[in-house]
Amino acid sequence: MSAAGDGRQMHLALYLSEVGSQLGAWRHSLAGSTAPLDWRFYKDMAQQAEAACLDMIFLADKLSVDDVYGGDFAATVSARALPQHAEPLSVMASLVGATSQIGLAATVSATYSQPYTTARMLATIDHLSGGRVGWNVVTSVSDGEARNYGQAQHLGHDPRYDKAQEFVALVKKLWDSWEDDWLVRDRANGIYGDPSKLHRVDHDGAWFQVRGPLNVPRPPQGHPVQIQAGVSSNFERTALEQAEVIFAVQPTLEKARDFYARFKQQLQTVGRSPDSLKVLPGIVPIVGQTRQDALDLQRELNDSVLPQAALTFMSASMNHDLAQYELHAPVPDIAARITGSKGRFQAVLQKALDEKLTLAQLGVWYAQSLSFFAPIGTAEEVADQLITWHSERACDGFVVLPAIMPLGANDFLQQVVPVLQQRGAFRTGYPGSTLRETLGLQVPANQFAT
Template identity: 90%
Template sequence: MSNTRSRSTPRQMHLALYLSEVGSQLGAWRHPLAGNTAPLDWRFYKDMAQKAERACLDMIFLADKLSVDDVYGGDFAASVSSRALPQHAEPLSVMASLVGATSQIGLAATVSATYSQPYTTARMLATIDHLSGGRVGWNVVTSVSDGEARNYGQAEHLGHDPRYDKAQEFVALVKKLWDSWEDNWLIRDQASGIYGDASKVHRVDHNGAWFKVRGPLNVPRPPQGHPVQIQAGVSSNFERTALEQAEVIFAVQPTLEKARDFYARFKQQLETVGRSANSLKVLPGIVPIVGHTRQDALDLQRELNEKLLPQAALSFMSASMNHDLAQYELHAPVPDIAARITGSKGRFQAVLKKAQDEKLTLAQLGVWYAQSLSFFAPLGTAEEVAEQLITWFEARACDGFVVLPAIMPLGANDFLEKVVPLLQQRGAFRKAYPGTTLRDTLGLQIPPNQFAAAAPEEAPLAI
C-alpha cells in the first residue's frame, strides 16, 4: 500500500524517537532524575516504543556501533568508566523483538555497509518487514573507527572514499536482492502442483568490486518493496550517496539558518538527479529539554551540564573522529587536527572550526559537545519547544525531526506527553496514522521492481 497525499492536505512534520537507555547528554545518567534501566532490558524498549506509537510518531530509531570505543588513550577505560554509551544493542534484534509489541509505528535499525554482508542484511530486513506488515527502515552507515575494523579482522578502518564506494555497491546489491522476487510470483495451484512461478524469481549474478553474490534471495520481496532507507551524515560523499539512494536524512544542523540553507540546496539537487522533492525527508536531530517553566528547563540543563566529565565526550569524539584526543593537553587550546580525521569527517570538521573560532580548550570543547552532540537543542516549556519546532518546520528548514532526549526516560516522556499534543493541536503533526506501512506514514511510494519490466515471458515452473 502506498499513500499519496492530495495537494490540499496541509503539510505536517515527521517525528522519530532515537531510542537510547541513557539519554543523549553524556552525563545525564548521573542526574537523580535519570532512569536506572539495566542494559538490554526489553521492557524499557517495549515501553518506549508503545508510548511513541500512542503519540503517532513515524518511527523509533536505533543507532549502532560495532565496538566499545577504544581510540581515546588506546583503551576503552574512559568509555566504560564514564558510561559514554559503551554498550550498543544489536539493532535488528531489538526491532524484531518489538514487532509484536507494536502495530503501526515504524521500526528503524542501523546497518553497517562496511562490515555487513549484503545477502544476510537483505534477508534479515526482508523478514522483519514481512513480520511487521511493512514497518521497517534501515539506517545505512559506513562505520567510523579502527576499533570497529579490528573486530572484523582488519588492521584499520577503510578510508573515506573507499568506504562510501563500498556502501554504494552494498545498498544497490541489497535492493537488487529484494527485487529478485516479483510481487506476483505466488500461484499456489494445488490441482496442478505448481506453487510459484519461477520466471518471477531472478538470480542477481552480482560480481562487483566489493561483493560477489549469485542470488536470488530466499525470502520474497518485502511488503514495502524496499524498507525505507535512512542515511546520516554531512560530508560531500554522504550528500552524493544520499541524493541517489536515501529516503530519509538524519541531519546534523545546529542552527535554523544552516538548516534552511541545507534543506533548500538539497531539495533543489534532488530535482537535478530526477527525483521529486518529496521523495526524501530531511529530519535534523534535536536534543530538547522541557520544563514546567522556562526556568525549570534552564535549571535542568545546568544540572545536567554540571554532571559532565570532559573524558566522556572526548572518548566518544575520538572514536567518531578515529583520532586519539588523549594525546593533547586537556586544558590547552584545541589543535588544528581537521586533516587528521579519518572517521566522521564532515561533522567534526565543523566542530573543530567552532573550537578554533572560539579558542576553546580541549576540555571546554568536550563539555560543549557532550551537551547536545552538536544537534539543535530547543529548551523551555512544552509550548516554547513546540513553537521552536514549528518555526523550523514552517521556515522550510526540515520535514520534521529525530528526537534525541537529553535524559531518559524523563526527556522522552516529556516530549511525547507534553510537546507532541501541542504540535497536534496546532495541526503541525498527525493525530492518527495514515496507513499501515512506514512508507504510508512518510508519504513515500513503493519503488518499482527492477526485474519486473525486463523479465522474459516464460512458462510457469514449480517452486
C-alpha cells in the same frame, strides 16, 4: 504560534537510548536506572511513541566499545553510561509484536555486513511487521570496529562510501529478485510458485560477489525505507542517489534552511522529486513546566558532564586519539587528521578554533547536545521552535534525541506532541499501515519486473 498554512505536517522519530543523549545525564538524580538491554524499556518506549503517533523509533549502532581515546576503553567505560550497543535488528524484531503501526528503524554497517544476510534479515522483519521497517545505512567510523572484523585499519573515506553504494544497490537488487506476483498456489496442477518471477542477481562487483536470488520474498514495502546520517560531501552524493530519509546534524535554523533548500534542489537535478526524501535534523530538547525549570535542568545536566565522556566518543567518531593532546590547552587544528566522521567534526573543530576553546571545554560543550539543535523551554515554547523550523522549510520533521531518559522522552511525547497536534503541525492518527505510507513515500518499482 500556529502551524504553517500549507497543509504540511512534520514527521517525528524517537532515537532510542537507555540513558539519554546528553553525556552527563546518567549522573543526574532524575535519570533512570534501566538495566542494560532490558526489553521492557524498549517495549514501553516504543508503545508510548506509537500512542503519540510518531513515524518511527530509531536505534543507532557501533561495532566496538570505543577504544581510540588513550588506545583503550578505560575512559569510555568509566565516564560514559552506555559503552554497550544492542544489536539493533534484534531489538527491532523483538518489538514487532509489541507494536502495530509505528516504524522500526535499525542501523546497518555497509562496511562490515554482508549484503545477502542484511537483505534477508530486513526482508524478514518487514514481512513480520507488515511493512514497518527502516534501515539506517552507515559506513562505520573507527579502527576499533575494523579490528573486530579482522582488519588492522578502517577503510578510507572514499573507499568505504564506494563500498556502501555497491552494498545498497545489491541489497535492493536482492529484494527485487522476487516479483510480487510470484505466488501461484495452483493445487489442482501442482504449481506453487512461478519460477519465471524469481531472478538471479549475478552480481560481480568491486566489493561483493552474489549469485542470488534471495530466499525470502520481496518485502511488503518493496524496499524497507532507507535512512542515511551524515554531512560530508560523500554522504551527500550517496544520499541524493539512494536515501529516503536524512538524519541530519544542523545546529541552527539558518544552516538548516540553507541545507534543506540546496538539497531539495539537487534532488531535482538527479531526476528525483523533492518529496521523495525527508530531511529530519536531530534535536535534543529539554522541557520544563516553566522555562526556568527547563533552564535549571539544562544547567544541572551540563554541570554533570565529564570532558572524557565526550572525548572518548569524539575520538572514536573521528578515528583520531584526542588523549594525545593536553586537556587544558587550546584545541589544535587537526581537521586534516580525521579519518572517521569528517563533515560533522570539521565544523565542531572549527568552532573550537574560532572560540579558542581548550580540549576540556570542547568536550563539555559537545557532550551537551552532540552539536544538534537543542530547543529548551515549556512544551509550548519547544513546540513553537519546532513549528518555526518546519514552517520556514528548514526540515520535514525531526529525530528526537531526549537529553535524559526516560524523563526526556516522556516529557516530549506527553507534553510537546499534544501541543503540536493541537496546532495542526503533527498528525493524530496513522495514514496507513506501512512506514512508507506514514512518511508519504512511494513503493519503489521492481527492477526485474517487465
